[in-house]
Amino acid sequence: MDTLETRELRYFVAVAEELHFGRAAERLGMAQPPLSRAIQQLERRLGVLLLERNRRGVSLTAAGEMLLHEGRAALDATTAAARRTRRAGGADSPGGPRNRLVLAVKAGASHELLHKLIDAYAAEPDSAEIEVLPSGTCEQGEMLRDGRADVALMHKPFNSLAGFDSEELMTEGQIAILPTGHPLAAHKSLSLADVSDIPDLPLARWAHDGTYPPGPGPEIHDQTQLAQLIALGRTAAVFPDSARAWLWAEHTAVPLADAPPVVTHIAWPAHSRSLALAGLIRTATRL
Amino acid sequence: MDTLETRELRYFVAVAEELHFGRAAERLGMAQPPLSRAIQQLERRLGVLLLERNRRGVSLTAAGEMLLHEGRAALDATTAAARRTRRAGGADSPGGPRNRLVLAVKAGASHELLHKLIDAYAAEPDSAEIEVLPSGTCEQGEMLRDGRADVALMHKPFNSLAGFDSEELMTEGQIAILPTGHPLAAHKSLSLADVSDIPDLPLARWAHDGTYPPGPGPEIHDQTQLAQLIALGRTAAVFPDSARAWLWAEHTAVPLADAPPVVTHIAWPAHSRSLALAGLIRTATRL
């Protein structure tokens, strides 16, 4: 009567994302008619129009937009419950039901802090096993929400901490990484404006949720690729200070005076109530 | 295969809370055997033991504790999705699908700030209709989580802001409310220790989630009751400054020098993306 089933939410989210019953049904691995019926039933039960059926496709009503947002959150919470329960029961750990924490870290972020944290925590009594899960550029938040991770290292202002509890761990400046020998590389300090608009050295572009921001620079997927392109004098990049750790001889780092500082936080879902997590956070804040 | 249904979560949460299949089944309005089977199925699908079936009742395993916490969160998110969608579609508003915000306020909290906020917001262009929802002593958080409310006025350190976005609105001190004529009422200032242990004037006790904290003071349910008991010289109470607004002649307020300040925040679910909400927050921070 008033309780949504996750099946219904899955169906609706698929339709709302595809805006097309046929494609949504295909994605869900089912036929189109039962999907249509299910959505109609959902609309009847909620007493609300979710989709505007025009000729040539469908569009979301205001209520539909709301259910898309809230439904995604609910689905995330549900899969998170399943994942964390499996993990707590040791269903996926070969060495028995050992206590385990999954830590999401941006792939290619500073290893120094991470090493210190893991070593210090391992030295604690009763410490859990830590699995480090490399994450895409900005998806640590998703991973915490859908239960793939229990805790994450996040970097303000790139990651949003909204909805999580967090503790500040470290603040650092940002640098421009230029090809050694480039005229600008001789400077002691630069501004963002200096490097954002170099005609012969357009800034590289990373994929943000599957799509690239517009601009003249090359599209890159990983750090090695980027390092190579910089070394070849084809591009430049802006990184936090700690990126100095992986620079090559062909790279030169120049501090950016006016770039916003990058603050590394340790973050976790606000409702977490795990002893192992509490221990890790305690260790982290003492570093 | 790996997607929990809301029904399963409801069932498990009921059993985990009752720790008794029969009572849980009764609460769910069903017979006990199908409930037993559903839980077994759930355990098989997760590949994890959730309950320890001892003689004489059941107890939770570590995985069971995890699923209880996470499952409650997921259920809250699901019912929140349903409630907010209905509201966005105008299913419950008689005057058509008008844009509406539900604001949770602790019953009996300062009306002054609330009035200013509502008036200022109503004067904004394109403002939504605001429904003020009085909440129990500390349940604003629950209301935001399960969708009964969209936004709340919360009071640190009484409410936990964990998991919400918030903006600070006001800070005030705390006062002791004593019967006029009581010896302590003559003081210009008191400390917490002074009022927490008066032999003839034990502090009143409010219900916290259905149960009362231990102590000698009277158990009270609402503010009128409390006001009466203070006026009769039977008890005393500690409140934020703004409580002065409802004092009687028989009450005397004395500032508490060492009581922690009370900070009023406006708080909302971190993932909210509503224009009406954004407008209300903007108005609130400008007060």
Added chain:
DNA sequence: GCCCTGTCATACCCGGCGAGTATCACGGAG
């Protein structure tokens, strides 16, 4: 020792509903 009680699990049956196939209604492009 006995039986009674309270607990959760098992056996078996039934009905509803979720899902499939076939088809319709309708609008746009040619």
Added chain:
DNA sequence: CTCCGTGATACTCGCCGGGTATGACAGGGC
């Protein structure tokens, strides 16, 4: 006017969620 492509409807079928009856088992009173 016909042919697509869209979502909606009609009808059937089989699974599974739920009910009742009963079993297995451990404690407690006598």
